[in-house]
Amino acid sequence: MATHTNPAQPTTLILGARGTVGSALNPLLTALGHRTRLATSRPPQAADEVHLNLLTGEGLSTAFAGVDHAFLMAPPGHINQDVLLAPVIDAARAHNLKRVVLMSAMGANADENAPLRLAEKQLQATGLAWNVIRPNWFMQNFNTFWLQGIREQGQIFLPTGQARGSFIDARDIAAVAAALLTTDTHANAEFDLTGAEAIDHDQVAALLSQATGRTIGYTEVTPEAMRPGLLAAGLPAAYADFMLLILGYFKAGYAERTTDAVQRITGRAPIGFAQYARDYREAWA
16 A cells, blocks of 8 residues: 655654654654654664664665754764764755754863864754754663662762752753754754753752652762773773763762753743652652
């Protein structure tokens, strides 16, 4: 049976489509009338998936063929984000995409030579309609990266002292990306994305305790004590060192700033940490 697609219906390529942000972005774009093409480094399992290996460039031309818009991000676990994203940004320009949103990270623009900043600048120089979004630390780190200590010992083990972070829910990042990919209101602008308030890890632990009915605490550890756990979790040594470096920036207070970008772009307040904790409470059971 032949399928007929609406030629006016744009196609959006989503990098990291099975990840925390990408998996939340896909249904939002679909609901807004976009066809989505989901880039995966694994063999495609569905008709809307396309194989794309950013480490080798394999699948790049196929991924971009017939695409109108794209959501770009670097694959996690690598520190040479500029090298991995450069061919992707070149492909977006070669295919003359109507709109490109790049997810970077808050603080990437503090150093003009940082790999993510170099990728941002490359996109901004393409002549395409672009947005750069720089989220702060994800709330979802607590149900992924920091999960084991919470589950097994009831403790958040991090080298962050009493510093506060304006943690953002990945669902808000997806909502911002969806709005930027489907409207022209904020073209050619960059946004730091945060939650509405900054809290420390003792407050995080209290909110997780409240949501789960368990007693969860926060224990500060040294970077040296944390490093073996990161390596045991499968992180490459260079990326483990990068994680400890940016956790040091957190401890120094750089994650505390809040912005109104989520409210401005989506028209609603960011999800609060208490709501996140309730929504994900099964993770820490």
